[in-house]
Structure formats: structure tokens, C-alpha cells
Amino acid sequence: KNEVEQSPQNLTAQEGEFITINCSYSVGISALHWLQQHPGGGIVSLFMLSSGKKKHGRLIATINIQEKHSSLHITASHPRDSAVYICAVPRSYNTDKLIFGTGTRLQVFP
């Protein structure tokens, strides 16, 4: 069974700062998911990646399969980036059932 750990649990930043959120998992996976949960509760899938790096706007996700580690970076952070960021991985290699981290709560102040 996979385990997922995220760090930090809470993060505050000033507008414009570069943000890094980390995710570690314990067993081999097919792909890792990054999701965003808005203050109102809605959950949106940001990235799914199995190797290398993906970029979408100011968000960048990287993964190191050998080290079982992924990072989510936010460049030029903005107050609207304030949310909980959640990492999730499959329970084992060949399944669609996900295990979720407890999330990183990000607050960006103007």
C-alpha cells in the first residue's frame, strides 16, 4: 500500500513570491496527481504526471520517479492562488484507486 506525505502543511507567502510544495510517496506508481481545493470546497485537477515536468501558466509540477518525490511550484504567487494543494498517487502500480495526501494550505497575502 502506498503512503503519501506532503510538506509543508501550511504555507504563507507575500504576493510575488516563488512557492514550492513537496510530495513524497512510498511505492512505485504509474502517475501522480496534483489537485487544488478552493476555499469554497471545490476540487480541480491541476496536473497528472509520470515523468519530468509539466507547466501550466504559473504552475510547474516536477516528478523524480527514482526518488519517489514530486514538487509543485507557483511562480509570481497571487492572492487568488490561496487554496489547499493536494497530492495523490495510485494505491499500487496498476490501479485507478488513489491515496491522497492531507494537503498543503497556502495563503498568499497582498
Next chain:
Amino acid sequence: NAGVTQTPKFQVLKTGQSMTLQCAQDMNHNSMYWYRQDPGMGLRLIYYSASEGTTDKGEVPNGYNVSRLNKREFSLRLESAAPSQTSVYFCASSEGWGQPQHFGDGTRLSIL
């Protein structure tokens, strides 16, 4: 484009009452999921359906039943609600294995 629609958004029940949470998706997705989210814990999978007519238990299935009525709809039933089932429930769908999941807005359920 509605995506994944959950009803109701809020519900208060008394211990022992039953209710069904409804979920429908309009993206023609094969896979559907029910999760619960509790404070301080990550989302946990209750039940999963890979396709119409199939269901599979997740991490925390006890006290719940599901029905994949057709490709669009996946309902979650609490037969005899317990205070431990107070939670926020999310339904999600995806095209299938290895694809991103799309989430509904959630149902906040309180059991007194």
C-alpha cells in the same frame, strides 16, 4: 457544461435515518468514484465504479452502498446513518485508468 453534479449540497440527518446522495456526470466518463473528506485527513475512497454495472470497494466502504444506475449516474446510500459518517462527500469521474478525475462540488452531511 455541468461536469459532475451532486445533490443535495447540504443535509442534516438523525442517527438511524437513511438517505441517498446522487451524482451525475455529462462527460461520458467510464469511471466514477465516491470519496469522503474529514478534517485533518486526506480524501478517502469509499466506492469505485470502473464502468456501468460494476462497483468495487475502496478504503472505507463500511456503512455505505452504491449503485451505478447507468453510465451517467452513481449514487451512494447510507442505510442507517451514524454520527461517524458526518463528513463532506465528493463524487468524481474520469475517462478511465490513468486519466484525471473531475470532481463535483461536494455534499456536506451532518448526522446528529
